[in-house]
Structure formats: C-alpha cells, structure tokens
Amino acid sequence: MMEERKELKVNAIENGTVIDHIPTNSVFQVIHMLGLNKYENQILFGTNLESKKYGKKGIIKVNNRFFEPADVNKIALIAPTATLIEIKNFKVVEKKDLDIPDTVSKFVKCVNPNCITNHENVVTRFTVVDKKDVKLQCQYCEKTTAQDNFTFN
C-alpha cells in the first residue's frame, strides 16, 4: 500500500490545465496533437475512467501550461465533449466547455491526396459541416475529412 499512497500527492496540480471528459478513444490523439509526448513538465493522464456523464472518459492534467485559443480549437475538434479547467495555486480559476469552430484552417490536412493543399504551399481551409461527428469540408476541393482521418500539420 505504501507505493500506492505515495503517488496520491502528485495527482493535484498547482498550476496548469486539466482537460476533462475526453472521449476515451481520443486521449492519445489529444496528447500527440498538443505535443505532450515531448513536453518536459509534469503530466498526468488517465483513460477509461468512469464518468457519470459519458460512461467512460479520459483526463489529462498538464502542469504549468495554459492553452492558447488555437490549441483550444484543436482540442474541440477531436474531443468535443471535453471541459478545460485552469488551475492556479491549486484552485480552479476557470472552467470552460469547448465550442467547435465554424471554420478550421491550417492545422488539419485534407484527406484528398489530389487536393491543391497537399501539393502546393497553400494553407488548408475547411468549413465544419457536422459539429456532432466533426466533419470538415475542404474549401478548395470540397472533399470531406472526418475526425478519424485527421492528421495534423
């Protein structure tokens, strides 16, 4: 039991962001998209945790990091049910649900291999055509990229 108890104190973060209510199958996608696999500060995560709201959920706690709106939009796209909780001095200072934006540019790649954005130096631009399952329609080639196919620039 010693070992288990010892870890408890690391669970609360002093300053940083908790990303809660992440769909379980998106936890590693969120981690990689935010580059947390290379982050040098303390991070705690859990997946397949019980959630009253969603059955199962994932959670990520990142020490000493507060996310910019661009990152928050990325999180919304792959984990639309997530809640962002900002913590300062061990206290919750802000709690926000995520809104999926109407348009997305730059960071998602178009699924169409023939799309101009995959061949020339053109920044991707999508219209969000489905906010529930998160589907993005390319403003250049009109092909739809679904969440499962998101790869990030």
Place this chain on the structure above:
Amino acid sequence: MMEERKELKVNAIENGTVIDHIPTNSVFQVIHMLGLNKYENQILFGTNLESKKYGKKGIIKVNNRFFEPADVNKIALIAPTATLIEIKNFKVVEKKDLDIPDTVSKFVKCVNPNCITNHENVVTRFTVVDKKDVKLQCQYCEKTTAQDNFTFN
C-alpha cells in the same frame, strides 16, 4: 478544488500492474509497445514526475493486466530502470526489477534495410551487446540497432 479531490480515488488500482521508474522519454514508447493506447481498461500514467532515485521518471498503472515474461522483456529493453509492481486487492503482491535478457528475438526489427530479416520471412535474433545503453547486434547481418531506433513487430 472539488474537481481535483474527486480524481484522487482513481489513483490507486485494485488489481493490475504498476510500471514505476520509467525513464521519462520512454513512457510513450512503453505505452505503444504494450498496445496500451488501445487497451479498454483503466490506465493511469504520469510523466516527468519527481524521483529521488533518477531525478525524473514516468509511471504507468494498468488495471486488470499482469504482464507475461515476453512483455516484461520488452519493457526491460526500453525502460531498463523500471520496476514492476503487481497489485491484487489494492495490495502489492510482487515487486520486481527488470533484467535485460542476453538475447532478443522476434519483436524488434533490424535497423539494416538490407538485412535478410527485412526481406524474407525470418524471425529477428539479436545478441544484447550493451546492457546499459541497450544495443542489439543482429545475429544475421551483425549490424547494431540502438534503443532510439527500436521499431516493434
């Protein structure tokens, strides 16, 4: 503070394995190698946690899973400092340091693109020539594969 306190109870696992003292830069390699990114039971992990022994460490707690010797050998190769702690009914039933094996077969790919193991249906076989930095010498082509280059079959 509510939010933070609520999570504490999930930190102790009832039955399963804790992989402690993982080098911080190997945490995600261990997760992917063991297929934990697709595991459907509860998992908790932390990285860049403080460690008296090693400065910084990672930890992975996997519910309802006990690793077979083959998996334990894989863990030893990419996280030689790790300790495996088996938990039943919230109690530590076994605690073991990992030993790097003298030979490795099957699961690591040879770094040499011309090696026969990359072209024909031949199982890889390596001699562990350095146990500190973990280097594997191929028994077919004699090229050395270092830990940074491990890709798994």
